[in-house]
Amino acid sequence: MAADFWAGYSAGVVGIVVGNPLDILKTRLQAGTWRTEPSSSTLPDVSANTRNNATSQRWTSLLRGAAAPILGYGLLNALLFVSYNRSLALLNTGSMSDWPENPSAWSIWTAGALGGLATFIVSAPTELVKCRAQVSNPPQSSLDIARQMWKQAGLRGLYLGGGITSVRDAVGYGFYFWSYEMTKRAMTAESDSHNQQALKVLLCGGLAGIVTWSSIFPLDVIKTRYQTWDLVPTHSSMVASPAAQPLLRQTLPFTARPSTLHIAKEAYAAEGISVFSRGLGVCSARAFVVNAVQWAVYEYVMKQLTH
Template sequence: MSADFWAGYFSGIAGLLIGNPLDVIKVRLQAGGASSKSPTTPSVPAPGTYRFSSARALVRGTAAPILSSGALNSILFVSYNRSTDFLKTGGADAQAGLWTTWIAGAVGGLATWVVSTPTEIVKCRTQVSPSAASASNSWTIAKEILRTEGIRGLYFGGVVTALRDSIGYGFYFWSYELSSRFLASRMKDRGMDSAGQEAAKVLLCGGLAGIATWVSVFPLDVIKTRVQTQVLQPGSSSPLLGTGVSVDGTEHRRLGAIEIARNAYKKEGLGVFFRGLTICSVRAFIVNAAQFAVYEWIMRELSPKKGLSTPADVIL
């Protein structure tokens, strides 16, 4: 396979491994505490009480994203490029407008729904599972969902995930293009066109795009996390996602995105939809910078004549 395929693949893995500790904290902050009496409360520590039993706990939930990153990237960028070509006017060499870029990014993000929803539900459930739980790894959780609910179970929360990805990737490509064009104009005016300065521009724009993306969809991501990490309280007949009967004979059902959002607002206020945003923003910038650094290094090793590629190789 080509050098850019391997560079993109391994840079994505590096980004996941570097960013996952912060992602674990983000997901647990979003999911909420276990003190609520609701039968579908995520079984996670209360905010501010995160104690990890080992270094292994900080890389929990990476298996699903690593296995799916190649397929997700392929779907995203093929859809984005084809949509851009279809929507832009003025010929193949014309520069796409910013709104065209946003729409094309949104189409690309929506197309990733097939891969991103199963990935997210397995990742999030793995990250919020207690370290000592018997079903606390990605493979075990995926098998249990398939056993109890089939393929449909892996797509629970798919609508809110699709909205998050569509809006988020729209703003990702849009914000990258906006900041890139601004910095390119400033660099041209000042005669700054060295390879090092160009690489710094790409890294900075990619990092800023990552932050802009998460700011634009963070409330949706909080809702998605809470929808997908619903579990029945200990002692119920169905410990994983799904309708079950608890020990007191009461039947419980999973809540939809609107119900989750309404209940979260009533109990915790507007601030709940931005819980973990700071951690997520720091992670987004670091992950994007790390991915570009690894990407450039591998490209130099495998294909010395090629320069730094477009930040379209970066995943959120």
């Protein structure tokens, strides 16, 4: 258990560090806040010092929302891989300690889904804090956001959007492990050199990331909009006066938040079907890079700890 726990933890931390800048862009595109930020051409003349400070803030903003995932996603990834490995062994051998040599495709998907569900306790609050940190204006730290959510509704506040997050994770991680194992079986051979094996792990991991996010992206869009609903401008304020200060919903009570179904219908009515794929290109690029690196780190650490 120690081997796959620490291998998963290491892979999760490295993945967040590598992918956070693109994840910020993805979240803002999904939440609908990217287009509401003023362009440099509309800003008044400012001093060189102010421009330098603004440039510095833009660069540091690439790490916004990273604290919660770095702390939480390492643990999430560790729980994911431990749960997946144990579930896969149980489904194929009837024992959690006997590793199957050639597990069936359905058992791989099911074990991945069970692993995704097992991460709920970590993934729900981590996703919530991360998304809100990435779109908050003015910027707020992950700790401040966590405190605010706790103050608003206690433990329930930290699990805002937990239902749709758990569904997304179960479906997504089912396809994640299934696509990785299937592509790895199809591409690798015993005659492969060490370098060939390493390259194929990177490729299979990257493809698994793309397959996963393509399968759940509409769910992720709805989850993001639900979790950041009170932080983004209303459509009416944007249409009536695009240059005006955005009208936020922060004054409404926690219980006034609409359902995920209502938010999905609202998004579709306002922006059409394309709203559920906005940011998919950025997400796919991020998914390929992050998951290629994650699987490479996981496989490497596992080899080091088990040999």
